Amino acid sequence: MGGSTAPVELLARVPKNRIAVLIGKAGQTRKMLEEASGATLDIDSQTGEVMAEWEEEPDPVVRMKMPDVILAIGRGLAPSRAVQLIQDDIFLRMYDIREWVGRQPNQTRRMRSRLIGRNGRIRSLIEEISNCEMAIHGSTVLVIGDQDGVALAAPAIEGILRGSEHSTVLHGLEQDRKRMRMQSRQLQTFEERGPTDSSKFDTLVPGLAQARRRRERRHKTSQIDPSDSDEVSEVMELANDESVTFEEE
Numbered sequence: 599m600g601g602s603t604a605p606v607e608l609l610a611r612v613p614k615n616r617i618a619v620l621i622g623k624a625g626q627t628r629k630m631l632e633e634a635s636g637a638t639l640d641i642d643s644q645t646g647e648v649m650a651e652w653e654e655e656p657d658p659v660v661r662m663k664m665p666d667v668i669l670a671i672g673r674g675l676a677p678s679r680a681v682q683l684i685q686d687d688i689f690l691r692m693y694d695i696r697e698w699v700g701r702q703p704n705q706t707r708r709m710r711s712r713l714i715g716r717n718g719r720i721r722s723l724i725e726e727i728s729n730c731e732m733a734i735h736g737s738t739v740l741v742i743g744d745q746d747g748v749a750l751a752a753p754a755i756e757g758i759l760r761g762s763e764h765s766t767v768l769h770g771l772e773q774d775r776k777r778m779r780m781q782s783r784q785l786q787t788f789e790e791r792g793p794t795d796s797s798k799f800d801t802l803v804p805g806l807a808q809a810r811r812r813r814e815r816r817h818k819t820s821q822i823d824p825s826d827s828d829e830v831s832e833v834m835e836l837a838n839d840e841s842v843t844f845e846e847e
Contacts, residue, residue, distance in 0.1 A: 605656075609639075609665045611646045612672030613736070620648070620671050627677045634681050635664050646672075659686050666690045670742060674735030682742065689748050692740040698759040706737050712758050713739055720764055724754050727771050750774055 612620055620641060621628050628639050636657065637650040648668045652661060663683050670680035670690055682688045699705040713734055714721050721732050728751035730743030739759075741751045753774065757767040 606649055606651045609648045609650050610668040610672060612648060612668060614643075614646055616672045616674075617641060617643055617646060619677065620668070622677065630677065631667065631681060634684055635660050635667075637661075637664065660684050670733065670740060673738050673740050674733035675731070675740065675742065679731055679742070687744055688742060689745060690740060690742050691748050691752060692738055693755060693759065695737045695739060695759065709759065710734055712764075713755070715764065720758070720768075723768055724751055724771065727768075727775050728754070746778060750778060 619627070622630070628641065632639055635650070637652045640649040640651065641647075642649075650664060663686075666683045667680050669692070670683060671677050673692065683690055695706050695709050699709050712720070713732075715723075721734070724730070725732055728741075728743060728747045730741050730747040730751045732739065732741050732751070732755075739755060741748060741755065743751065750771065754767050754771040757770065758764070
């Protein structure tokens with residue numbers, strides 16, 4: 599019987615003007631991606647198709663996320679940044695500008711300019727506030743980051759695509775960041791809060807500590823081993839504030 603064949607699959611198609619970026623100088627980028635993924639990549643320079651020949655048991659998360667890595671590189675993101683998508687806590691969201699403004703090239707160019715802003719200011723602010731990275735290439739916009747960051751950047755990008763003013767979008771983005779930080783601090787405080795210090799209540803309620811000790815002693819009495827003379831002696835010892843009274847009925 600022959601050995602099992604390693605699975606081969608299509609990851610993505612990249613624009614022809616991004617094929618050289620995907621391969622890299624002397625094939626260095628392709629080699630970096632292969633080492634990171636554990637797959638052998640076959641890049642068709644005519645069609646832009648990128649095929650992966652996987653090991654017999656590839657990491658399921660890496661296999662699932664490699665198409666996003668190739669897609670991100672094809673849509674303008676630097677390979678060194680795109681490869682972060684292999685991590686299970688880094689995500690990709692992509693927008694097709696044409697779905698928002700139609701297929702007229704001049705409208706696409708106008709919207710690209712709005713997303714970038716003068717001297718790249720708008721894109722830089724969205725990246726800074728959301729702690730994500732944006733890439734605008736052709737008719738697409740993509741953003742990568744952790745789950746919170748992508749969720750934070752999405753309303754800002756979509757607001758601009760809908761035609762909202764930059765000032766309105768950035769104000770909303772800043773408010774969302776403040777709200778997210780406050781929720782994070784509240785969660786952290788809740789997680790770090792330890793068990794209640796009973797000594798504070800003891801000082802506020804006179805006799806509480808003594809009552810607690812008596813209750814613990816009674817509870818212990820119900821659980822002792824009668825055959826263990828040490829346990830019996832310990833339980834039979836009276837506290838300073840306890841006494842035994844015999845009465846006739």
